[in-house]
Amino acid sequence: MSPVFRFAPSPNGYLHLGHAYSALLNFDLARAGGGRFLLRIEDIDTSRCRPAFEQAIYQDLAWLGITWEQPVRRQSEHLAEYGAALERLAATGLVYPSFESRAEIARLVTQRETETGRPWPRDPDGAPLYPGCAKVLSQAERAQLLAGGVPYALRLDMAAAVARFGDLGWTELGQGPDGKSGAVGARPEAWGDVILARKETPTSYHLSVVLDDALQGITEVVRGQDLFHATSVHRLLQTLLGLPEPAYRHHRLIRDTEGHKLAKSGQAVGLRALRAAGATPAKIRRTIGVI
Incomplete structure (x- = not known):
């Protein structure tokens, strides 16, 4: 059976480098293992989730060169x-x-x-x-x-x-x-x-x-160490x-210069801002160590 990976962001802010690391890691592992890569939108928090953020997720992932199966599962549905x-x-x-x-x-x-x-x-x-x-x-x-x-x-x-x-x-x-x-x-x-x-x-x-x-049918859950417990x-x-029970693989977190985990609530620089400043997908991969 082919492995099935997923990336499951919440549309309550713009994706940052930490999201890029997790998404690219899942996508690369799926390709390397001849598996499938799914995208899930975790939008049950209607007080914080916004359609504009969801659209930005699709745009940022596509810019990184990530493709996913359709349809996208949206939790609110x-x-x-x-x-x-x-x-x-x-x-x-x-x-x-x-x-x-x-x-x-x-x-x-x-x-x-x-x-x-x-x-x-x-x-x-x-x-x-x-x-x-x-x-x-x-x-x-x-x-x-x-x-x-x-x-x-x-x-x-x-x-x-x-x-x-x-x-x-x-x-x-x-x-x-x-x-x-x-x-x-x-x-x-x-x-x-x-x-x-x-x-x-x-x-x-x-x-x-x-x-x-x-x-x-997710067989491989690859996510940050902050969800280990x-x-x-x-x-x-x-x-x-x-x-x-899927297989679990918790990965390192991308941190700022002070050692704090990148977070939307902490005003981490979004991928769209990095793109506007001239960053390329290749540079993003080098920055976060996914080559």
Whole structure:
């Protein structure tokens, strides 16, 4: 079976050198292995995603010499599929609604830290683990809040899910944060009760990415080291949903002169700006070390 690779950007800003590295690496690996290369637009965040950014993605990738199969999968066109997967998870009894706002969660974390005198545990991205008590609400209490139109997030009962499936892991073909490859033990519990969907959006990054990879037949997930720890959650969701496990290869990140990861939120220089300044695709490849 031919390998299938993908590049899956979000149209919430212009692509930068970090995106170029990941896209070119996937494209080159697909060509070298006689495989397929797919493009996926991860546009479930309607508050930040813009059609102009999506068009810029196509333009920047084409300028780099990258071609992809049609049609492009746009997540916003597949919400029903994510909703169906969420219903399957809910049927296992491992999903529950929480009703605290982000501000209320921040206050709860401060309260817990004051009570214990210790920092509240954080997930690998630095966000505090869910500190609320929604998991112990009665069915009647939940029904009343839902009927009242209170905003909610649907969370995975992580402790129960981990207890049900035991040890999970994957074989890392690239480099983890420690620079090593090989067998990795998954630790999804480090993320706490992750959000699977919200009232206004029937999916999340974690849920949609594992479902998309399965539905598109992705066999090779090649992405940045910043998503290494998220793979633990993805392996758990794949197991819960009975989805196939792709091979994982996490690659180095392109950093600025101060050693920070390039990010749209950090005003990283976009490929379109570099192109306007006279850069060529060959120069981009030399700059990021993809020759």
